[in-house]
Amino acid sequence: QVTLRESGPVLVKPTETLTLTCTVSGFSLSNARMGVTWIRQPPGKALEWLAYIFSNDEKSYSTSLKSRLTISKDTSKSQVVLTVTNMDPADTATYYCARFGVYCSAGSCSPASSGMDSWGQGTLVTVSS
Amino acid sequence: SYDLTQPPSVSVSPGQTASITCSGDKLGEKYVCWYQQKPGQSPVMVIYQDSKRPSGIPERFAGSNSGNTATLTISGTQAMDEADYYCQAWDISTGVFGTGTKVTVL
Numbered sequence: 001q002v003t004l005r006e007s008g009p010v011l012v013k014p015t016e017t018l019t020l021t022c023t024v025s026g027f028s029l030s031n032a033r034m035g036v037t038w039i040r041q042p043p044g045k046a047l048e049w050l051a052y053i054f055s056n057d058e059k060s061y062s063t064s065l066k067s068r069l070t071i072s073k074d075t076s077k078s079q080v081v082l083t084v085t086n087m088d089p090a091d092t093a094t095y096y097c098a099r100f101g102v103y104c105s106a107g108s109c110s111p112a113s114s115g116m117d118s119w120g121q122g123t124l125v126t127v128s129s
Numbered sequence: 130s131y132d133l134t135q136p137p138s139v140s141v142s143p144g145q146t147a148s149i150t151c152s153g154d155k156l157g158e159k160y161v162c163w164y165q166q167k168p169g170q171s172p173v174m175v176i177y178q179d180s181k182r183p184s185g186i187p188e189r190f191a192g193s194n195s196g197n198t199a200t201l202t203i204s205g206t207q208a209m210d211e212a213d214y215y216c217q218a219w220d221i222s223t224g225v226f227g228t229g230t231k232v233t234v235l
Contacts, residue, residue: 037224047164047172047215049224060222063130096171111219115162115177122171 002026004036004097004120011126018084018125022097029075030055032109035102036080037116038071040093048093053080054102054109087127094122131220133227140233141206149230151199151216159218161199163192167212175214176201208234 008020020038027034037052051061051071061069070083080097101114133153141147151161161179164172174183176192179199189204199218203210211234216227 039224039226046229047166047217047226049217049226052224060224063223110222111224113160113162113178115174115183115217116164116172117174117177117183119171119173 002099002118004099004118006095006097006120006123008095008123008125010124011128012087013129014088014127016087018082018087018091020082020084020095020097020123020125022080022082022120024078024080024097024099027099029073029078029080032056032104033102033112035100035111036073037098037100038080038082039096039098039116040091041096041122042090042093045093050095051082052100052111056109058109089127092125092127094124096120096122131218131223131225133216133218133225135214135216135227135230137228138231138233140235141203142235143208144205147203147206147210147232149201149203149214149216149232151201151227152197153199153218153225154197156197156199156218157195159194159220161192161194162217163190163199163201164215164217165210165212166215172215203232206232206234210234 035054038050073080098116099118100116101112103112163176166172179194180192
């Protein structure tokens, strides 16, 4: 059974750095056919894609947030970590991690067409002084 | 940046068909997924690779994608289908979600 669980602070102050952890089970972060991605959703608003990481450590970031995001993983701990710097009240949101398929050919990998098939329950982060 | 546009809301009577569109430049050249999100819950994938249903998703959910528009169709809509629906695609290595559509079953 595949599960993902987000953890991190419930409340952060403006200008602080947010660190969120996604702990996975039921699959390995060394699986070349799987990746982990982060998505957020402000209250009452749409989903927003943030970043992903592949098993080979290849990463990609949202163009609009690239300067503030860092994604990394610890395969031995089955954890993917997302940091967001310089937090602002506009960053108040539920943050989700999800598993998605990866397609690799001739040494190059890209997100597969199989979608984000497993999601965590999400963690609400509020930015307020 | 690449944008995906959906109608804010769609209303449907029980047993009827609901169609939700997702528009983007040359979207037909990309694969589209659809996610259902009920209040207070995490999203659930209902369609991947334009038209494939994951295990456990009812047959009344169907998808298509051509030109600049992808469509999610719910046939024989049930009260339990009332939710927000999001389309999603990859623009090379960047993920993009649609603006979301609230489906109301009247």
